[in-house]
Amino acid sequence: MKINSLKILAKKVSATLFAVFLSLNIAKSEVIFTENFEDGSWDGFTAYPSANTSVLNSGDTIYGAPTTGEIGTYIIAPEGSKLGKMWPLYWSPGNVTTSIFVKYDDYWATPETGWVPYLQGKQVKLSMDVYISSYDPMQTTTNVSIFAKFFNQDYSYYYDWASVITSVKDSLLDTWVAREIVVTVPNDVSVIQFGLEMTQQNYSSGSINVDNMAIQIVPEPSSSSLLLIGSISLIALRRLKRNG
Structure with a gap:
């Protein structure tokens, strides 16, 4: 009987600590970029990566077809912006590296600090859902990754964190896949990018869709939440000892 009581008490303590942690910390998460597309709309603009790097701002519309070679399309996210859907990306035969990302630099500044100083040293989570299709997957070698990249001012070096989502040959083809990465932004960088990248060598065509993207x-x-959790833990230990 006493053992069952202790088990019940331990479960209550664990649940209490977890609730305290959630209420004091997760509620304070600061979302700096979000876009979801459950309404099926493009929310302001449509973009297909073109053979030249393009800068997109909310409201812009560009069109282009991926071609053999390096392709990079990026969007700059000023504070408070809500950017539109960037996909689907349709690829055609050839060797292609395609990336699309949200970029922060000191041009887009918060009133007080600027984006880069504001993010330096902080942990940042990038998450999204990705859907990959290929019309002939056996003829395609493609890796898709979500990434965070950090550059200095002249792009002569960078740090790179990436999480490979899938190769289109594997079982994750033609299904929605949720992925996220959590990174710490270095203190000595000038440009920050969060996004999705595809590298391929193929003889077929395909497409990628992204949904529920958030940074x-x-x-x-x-310190106050840690102190509260510590106090609850101490009280719980005393009760366990008294009942033991």
Whole structure:
């Protein structure tokens, strides 16, 4: 009987600690970019990566077809912007590296600090759902990754964190896949990119769709929340000892 009581108490303590942690920390997550497309609309603009790097701002519309070679299309996200759907990306036969990303640099500044100083040293989570299709997957070698890249001012070096989602030859083809990465932004960078990248060598065509893309700052536990959790833990230990 006493053992069952202790088990029940332990479960209650665990649930309480978890609830306290959620209420004090996760609620403080700061979402700095979000876009979801459940309504099926393009929300302001349509973009297909073109053979030349293009800068897109909310409201722009560009069209182009992927061609053999390096392709990079990026979007700059000023504070408070809500950017439109960037996919589907349709690819054609050839060797192609395609990326699309949200870019932060000091041109887009918050009133107080600027984006880059604001994000330096913070943990940031990038998440999205990805759907990959290929019309002839056996003839395609394609890797799709979500990434965070950090450059200095002249792009002479960068740090790179990536999470490979899938090769179109594997079982994740033609299904929605949810992926996320959490990275710490270095303190010595000038340009920050979060996005999706595809590298391929293929003899077929295909497409990629992205949904529920979000970038958010992961909060650190505050000293007050740690103190509260510690106090609850101490009280729980005393009760366990008294009942033991």
